[in-house]
Amino acid sequence: MFVLIWATLLFSVRDSSADTGVSAWGRQHCVGRYCVTLSERELTAQAGLCVVIPCSFTNADEFTPKHIVWHKCEASQTKCSDDEIIFHSNKNTDKKAQAGFEGRVSRLEPDVSQTNCSIIINDLEESDSGSYQLRVTGVRNGKQDAFSFSQRVTVSVKGLIQKATVMIPTLTEGQQATLTCTAPGLCSGSVPEITWTWRGAGGTESYITGNSTDFKTENLTAFRQRHSSTLTFNPSAEHHNTNVTCKIHFTGETTTEKTSGLNVNFNVLHVLFACKEMSGNLSVKLLVSIAAVSILVNIIFIIYFVLFWNSRKKMKPKEEEQTYMSLQKTDVLSEYDVICQSLN
Incomplete structure (x- = not known):
């Protein structure tokens, strides 16, 4: 001892x-x-x-x-x-x-x-x-x-209050981009689990379609390491003004996350092509719409004419006779009699 x-x-x-x-x-x-x-x-x-x-x-x-x-x-x-x-x-x-x-x-x-x-x-x-x-x-x-x-x-x-660090480059529609999420702390302990999720316009949380992730550990010293994860994907219009979240899960029940907004710049060539294609589609749609309206107007006119003709054929004879008699009736008012007498 x-x-x-x-x-x-x-x-x-x-x-x-x-x-x-x-x-x-x-x-x-x-x-x-x-x-x-x-x-x-x-x-x-x-x-x-x-x-x-x-x-x-x-x-x-x-x-x-x-x-x-x-x-x-x-x-x-x-x-x-x-x-x-x-x-x-x-x-x-x-x-x-x-x-x-x-x-x-x-x-x-x-x-x-x-x-x-x-x-x-x-x-x-x-x-x-x-x-x-x-x-x-x-x-x-x-x-x-x-x-x-x-x-x-x-x-x-x-309790853990440090957040992850998320680096987002300039995003352009159709051009591949890589986001980087770095875990807080510079420790050589257990490797944390890092996951990416995306919340679209509908509010539903999901994974970005067609993405690829990669985990990296950087040895700074014998006892200090930096843990990071990258997310590579092709930005599109659906990603504009949406949020991406990096979640980090440490040993035990300790977790932290960082949410960042995505702002996608639209490619000018893509926009022009889309406009041209949209213009062609609009021309076809306009002609179809005009034809449809013309046909609808003709159908309504025909229906109206048929209904009007049938209503004329069904008019009662008594009504026609009364109308004719009213036109042949002589006016017998007294003032007309007086005028006639003075002329004779």
């Missing part, structure tokens, strides 16, 4: 919580001749992405570091236990990391003699929030030993 010298260092005659200055890494915290330098005591991160805990340490000359161990436990605990290990650089030890952190934690510098204790935690979940403590194991005066630092880093993981 390791002989822990952490308690001895904690109660050293030297100031056990002294800040000995600021280095390139951040503020240095020392216990005796053992110092740890952390850039920040509190780090914030987002679910689905990653967080880097920058860290370096120095130790007494008689101590030779062999491995670094990181724990996550309650801030109220003076020292985290072996059951709370999240990373152990010694793969042959029986002190394994917690199942939830297995494979998600990596160190930035594999050579512990470089005194770089920085780690990166990928595929973050909100439950990863907590207090993280460093312990260094090694050999002191020929015997196995270890020390833990009282100074810690607090990590706070919130």
